[in-house]
Amino acid sequence: MADPRRAIPRTDAVLGEPRIAKAAETLGRDLVKTLVVAAQGRARAGEIEAAAVVDDVLARLPATVASLRPVLNATGVVVHTNLGRAPLSxxxxxxxxxxxxxxxxxxxxxxxxxxxxxxxxxxxxxxxxxxxxxxxxxxxxxxxxxxxxxxxxxxxxxxxxxxxxxxxxxxxxxxxxxxxxxxxxxxxxxxxxxxxxxxxxxxxxxxxxxxxxxxxxxxxxxxxxxxxxxxxxxxxxxxxxxxxxxxxxxxxxxxxxxxxxxxxxxxxxxxxxxxxxxxxxxxxxxxxxxxxxxxxxxxxxxxxxxxxxxxxxxxxxxxxxxxRPPVAEALAADVRDLEMRAEALAASLRSTGVEAEAVSSTAVVGGGGAPGVDLPSAAVALPARYAVALRLGEPAVVGRVVRDRCLLDLRTVRPADDATLREAVRRCG
Known part of the structure; x- marks a missing residue:
């Protein structure tokens, strides 16, 4: 029988595939080539089919050359040091x-x-x-x-x-x-x-x-x-x-x-x-x-x-x-508006089979500002298992786990990002 590894496409052939060649122009040939070699290695190890090398590379292409990933901050911490503090306007x-x-x-x-x-x-x-x-x-x-x-x-x-x-x-x-x-x-x-x-x-x-x-x-x-x-x-x-x-x-x-x-x-x-x-x-x-x-x-x-x-x-x-930058918008957000957004998001998610509930929440300033000051807020509550899946998703979403529930606090989510948040949760369901 012929060795199936012989069917693994050559590096230059994969790099010449139009979609991968276009990615190399944006991300750099060296980075893309590293992904190609890794995919070929997985094919040799039997982890993927030889015919799947190109698709494997395409699935692993990063959005940018930099390793920093965009994160949707749903923690309720307005100025979150670990998430880069203030998001720019x-x-x-x-x-x-x-x-x-x-x-x-x-x-x-x-x-x-x-x-x-x-x-x-x-x-x-x-x-x-x-x-x-x-x-x-x-x-x-x-x-x-x-x-x-x-x-x-x-x-x-x-x-x-x-x-x-x-x-x-x-x-x-x-x-x-x-x-x-x-x-x-x-x-x-x-x-x-x-x-x-x-x-x-x-x-x-x-x-x-x-x-x-x-x-x-x-x-x-x-x-x-x-x-x-x-x-x-x-x-x-x-x-x-x-x-x-x-x-x-x-x-x-x-x-x-x-x-x-x-x-x-x-x-x-x-x-x-x-x-x-x-x-x-x-x-x-x-x-x-x-x-x-x-x-x-x-x-x-x-x-x-x-x-x-x-x-x-x-x-x-x-x-x-x-x-007004996002931090100022988050501080000025009306709690009733936050509650209405949470109710709409939870209802939309439930219609797709996700166990979601709108709940009251408490946000904070963060970043060393206003210690002890609580900001009334609203959140979408999900089963705790969603926390990890959301962090590892695309885009990454970071909430907080309270009493075995993953809370997505909307004071730190801009209204324009509600649809993105909903889709991120739906993909994890």
Whole structure:
């Protein structure tokens, strides 16, 4: 009998198949060839028929060359760090595509001369917070704090409350970050109570600045006290306020969340924030404050190493100037609208034989923002087995499992994605 492996098509023949050849133009010949060789190996092992090699390759072609996969966030966590924090708005995505080619990022088309880098994004940021004397952008909020320490407290002391020496995620801790710059931390107060007198007693000739840190993912309750920015601003040294979550002004749904405009009004010399949390933009560290201090930060040699690229600048400007981003939409969503969407989705799924039910849910801000704040929401409840199938599907859908049910929380799903979510569930049924 003839060896069936002889029927396995040659590599060049498979690569020459029109559909695979077209994919190679988009994804690259090397990546597609790797898939072809793997399919041939499966055919030799008897896992697939020799005639199925082309179909096997086509079924395994990725949507893009990059390994990152789009995910539909149905967790109810508005700013989900593990899912990339803030999803960009359509306007920001368009801006990123436009900026992906050759751009005038540091070039003045009118004069033909070099121009200030990121001038459009910086102007938009300044317009969003008029109280700031100047603004600057680095690659994340940790970098913003790092630059403040390098510039304002080289070989000097940073006075900070013991209750604010927080861990910011993945094992990175504020004290370790600041100590790495060569600055010395002067801890004051206790974990639950720190007064303005504690700060005042610690300030001396070696003080670079006082640091006020947003507590991020936790809240201390009970017998507590902390000094406000207005009190600290009167101590005679610069106060750097890390508001963390990127809220530029007060938000009606998050009354206790610190924001940039309020921190400046209360006397902070420099305020740092994240661009990819409540602002709803790309990952970036935002700096606002006294014009002289911000210019010192901008001119520090380390600022070059911490600067953002043209894609970030484009996305940031579009987020600030364009329509409301998805994070803002999710926060503003009316719970009754969410309930109606959940009821419609559940009914549609039941008509296809899926065991689905509309239920009340509780969403959260996430990303270290507004700890302890619950956002009323609505979800579609499915049997728990759907959780894994949805994560592995196309597109990937991530919900959360509660009491043996997979909940798909609609506060973090845009209405335009309801049909996609329904089809993803239906395919897993």
């Amino acid at each position: 359509p306007a920001a995505l368009d801006a990123v595509v436009a900026a992906g080619g050759t751009t005038d990022v540091e070039f003045d088309l009118d004069t033909g001369e070099r121009a200030k880098r990121g001038r459009g994004a910086l102007a938009a940021l300044a317009a969003a917070v008029p109280a700031a004397g100047a603004v600057h952008v680095v690659n994340n909020n940790a970098a913003a704090l790092l630059l403040c320490a390098l510039t304002l407290a080289p070989d000097r002391e940073i006075v900070v409350s013991r209750g604010e020496l927080v861990e910011i995620g993945d094992g990175f801790r504020i004290p370790d970050l600041l100590a790495a710059t060569g600055a010395r931390l002067r801890e004051v107060g206790t974990t639950n109570r720190t007064s303005a007198r504690d700060y005042a007693a610690a300030i001396g000739p070696d003080t670079g600045f006082v640091l006020k840190v947003h507590p991020s993912n936790y809240r201390v309750t009970g017998f507590t006290a902390e000094a406000g920015l207005a009190e600290l601003a009167g101590l005679g040294v610069p106060v750097v306020a890390d508001v963390g979550s990127g809220l530029l002004g007060p938000h009606p749904m998050l009354p206790d969340e610190p924001d940039v405009a309020t921190a400046l009004a209360e006397g902070a010399a420099v305020v740092t924030a994240s661009g990819d949390k409540l602002l709803g933009g790309p990952q970036a560290g935002l700096l606002f404050g006294d014009a002289t201090l911000v210019e010192r930060l901008r001119r520090h040699p380390a600022a070059r190493a911490l600067r953002v690229d043209k894609l970030t600048l484009a996305a940031l400007e579009a987020t600030l100037r364009g329509p």
